[in-house]
Amino acid sequence: MKKLAFLAFFLLAAPVAAQDLGEAPPPVTEVETVEEEGLTLTVTDDSAWEDLGIAIAGFATDRDVDTPANSGGTASLGKELARVVFNDLRNNGLFKPTGPDSLPQPSYGQITSPNWPSWSNRSTEMLVHGYVRGRPDGRLTVGCYLYDVVLQDELARAGWVVPPRDWRRAAHKCADLVYSRLSGESPFLDSRIAYIAETGPKDNRTKRLAIMDSDGANHRFITTGRSTALTPRYSPDYRKLLYLSYVDGNPRIYIYDIGTGRQTLVTQSTNPTFAPRWSPDGKWILYSMAVSGNTDIYRVSADGGPSIRLTNTPGIDIGGSYSPDGSKIVFESDRSGSQQIYVMDANGQSQKRLSFFGGRAATPEWSPRGDQIAFTHIAGNFRIAVMSPAGGKLTHLTNSWQDEAPTWAPNGRIIQFFRTARNSGTTALWQVDLTGRNERKLPTPVDASDPAWGPILP
Amino acid sequence: MNTRFATIVLLTSAVAIAGCKPKAPEILPPDPGATTTQTDNTGTATRPVGPQVGSQEHFVNAVNGQNIIFFDTDRYNIDSADIPALQSQAQYLMQNPGVNVTVEGHCDERGTRDYNLALGERRANAAKNYLVSLGVPSNRIRTVSYGKERPTATGSNERAWSQNRRAVTVVIS
Numbered sequence: 001m002k003k004l005a006f007l008a009f010f011l012l013a014a015p016v017a018a019q020d021l022g023e024a025p026p027p028v029t030e031v032e033t034v035e036e037e038g039l040t041l042t043v044t045d046d047s048a049w050e051d052l053g054i055a056i057a058g059f060a061t062d063r064d065v066d067t068p069a070n071s072g073g074t075a076s077l078g079k080e081l082a083r084v085v086f087n088d089l090r091n092n093g094l095f096k097p098t099g100p101d102s103l104p105q106p107s108y109g110q111i112t113s114p115n116w117p118s119w120s121n122r123s124t125e126m127l128v129h130g131y132v133r134g135r136p137d138g139r140l141t142v143g144c145y146l147y148d149v150v151l152q153d154e155l156a157r158a159g160w161v162v163p164p165r166d167w168r169r170a171a172h173k174c175a176d177l178v179y180s181r182l183s184g185e186s187p188f189l190d191s192r193i194a195y196i197a198e199t200g201p202k203d204n205r206t207k208r209l210a211i212m213d214s215d216g217a218n219h220r221f222i223t224t225g226r227s228t229a230l231t232p233r234y235s236p237d238y239r240k241l242l243y244l245s246y247v248d249g250n251p252r253i254y255i256y257d258i259g260t261g262r263q264t265l266v267t268q269s270t271n272p273t274f275a276p277r278w279s280p281d282g283k284w285i286l287y288s289m290a291v292s293g294n295t296d297i298y299r300v301s302a303d304g305g306p307s308i309r310l311t312n313t314p315g316i317d318i319g320g321s322y323s324p325d326g327s328k329i330v331f332e333s334d335r336s337g338s339q340q341i342y343v344m345d346a347n348g349q350s351q352k353r354l355s356f357f358g359g360r361a362a363t364p365e366w367s368p369r370g371d372q373i374a375f376t377h378i379a380g381n382f383r384i385a386v387m388s389p390a391g392g393k394l395t396h397l398t399n400s401w402q403d404e405a406p407t408w409a410p411n412g413r414i415i416q417f418f419r420t421a422r423n424s425g426t427t428a429l430w431q432v433d434l435t436g437r438n439e440r441k442l443p444t445p446v447d448a449s450d451p452a453w454g455p456i457l458p
Numbered sequence: 459m460n461t462r463f464a465t466i467v468l469l470t471s472a473v474a475i476a477g478c479k480p481k482a483p484e485i486l487p488p489d490p491g492a493t494t495t496q497t498d499n500t501g502t503a504t505r506p507v508g509p510q511v512g513s514q515e516h517f518v519n520a521v522n523g524q525n526i527i528f529f530d531t532d533r534y535n536i537d538s539a540d541i542p543a544l545q546s547q548a549q550y551l552m553q554n555p556g557v558n559v560t561v562e563g564h565c566d567e568r569g570t571r572d573y574n575l576a577l578g579e580r581r582a583n584a585a586k587n588y589l590v591s592l593g594v595p596s597n598r599i600r601t602v603s604y605g606k607e608r609p610t611a612t613g614s615n616e617r618a619w620s621q622n623r624r625a626v627t628v629v630i631s
Contacts (some may be wrong), residue, residue, distance in 0.1 A: 202612040275572040293583025295576035315577040331467055339573055362570040376570055404570055422614040
């Protein structure tokens, strides 16, 4: 009996033979925030913040020293840092930024004491200064200052200590500081995206699990492409990835541990499993499993243990996205005859249909702010749309032939999705803001689908 | 040389026969697999080798290319047009008790990824259940869904989509 229990434990704990995994990426490290003591003003009028001109000057350094972060030392790294801030704000359609390559380079002493006359002459309302210092322990200290040029006043400041390989994160944090301070919204740029990289012809696609920073940098493939990988989801702490793999010939959900580079099955069942999701606190995993052709949604602890079946209709019940407080789950079901969006309590009780828009409604994703649900509206074309959690206020954000699988920015202000081209079948990641006006394609090395935007990094 | 010729003849005849099925335009049987590409290296007697029992080629040949059935948009029911195909598949499996098969469920590209995986599984199971109802033991039939991941027709039009909404029976070698 004891032996049997041990064996059962071993079976559950044993990592699945990883025939399709490349080298494991480095785990996420926490960025240390250092106190930048200074005044903090109340928010000025931000009604037209998107039109603000912002000058982002090259970050200065006290002493140009070598760093593993780049090949040119901290002085040239300072300019790189400012370029990352500039591209973050520009590419996301935020403000009217001007980058370091068309601005004078401030001295180290001017970072905390801007040369106001030279900035007042430019048509810019806001000014971003920063510095980078090499530390004796090899790490970098990066400071970020936001100034109001008209008021000649400091609006915000912050500093971070980062290992050299995380230097871009300091720039993203600076861009987040500027964005949050001026817009009043929560930050979103210091975050990562998991997605599926696609290559090859339409009838023989290679699909690999890949990860990258929110701006496309630090791109890494996790799987080699020998077997098809689909639908990844980052755990809220960025330590694990859930995704579907055909590595054993069947579609199954795996939990990939980023630190160890090993993976385990989400459930030991021989049935196919699809559509993995995390609860907001990372303690629960939702997956969908087909038993004799009938797919239902199950919940299991992220630490393993028995699964609980949450749906039990004869139709396809699949997917699932938790409300930010973890109390409800929005999901997809064709119990009424076609794909529609339903909501239920986290324990599976009180299931109720939400979507009554005509056509089909699929892939619901609850906003991290809780105020909206993004989904794919299928009525002729596939369009990204949002609705209220009560099922009202339908708003279409895109209008293309096939836009699918929305995923929210950590602050719930931008939605990413993937767009498939008619006939060629080529795919790309796109994002759109909640007005639907600012749409842009994300840069990826190859075709891309199934994006999953993680939360703000720790 | 002989085997290659035989393959071409087989493929052509399979297409011709499949073309007669009203619901399924331009059915192409799947790649016959490794058995047809084996060549006799000994250089001695070049006896013509037919498809072996238990090979995909033998199966496709025996069911007159009807190893694939097709579905309407978002549907997974077996309709009357599919029954002759499944009957011939079942007949083959009953006559060859050593042969096991996988039924692959597929969808067209006009569905979302997760849903199509579940729908493909439902289609594969519908075909499997029908074969079982005709007497094939269920433990000889495995199912797998590929959702919209493996289209055979690459266009984005109703004709291509109708060819991709399918359940394909494949011999497990």
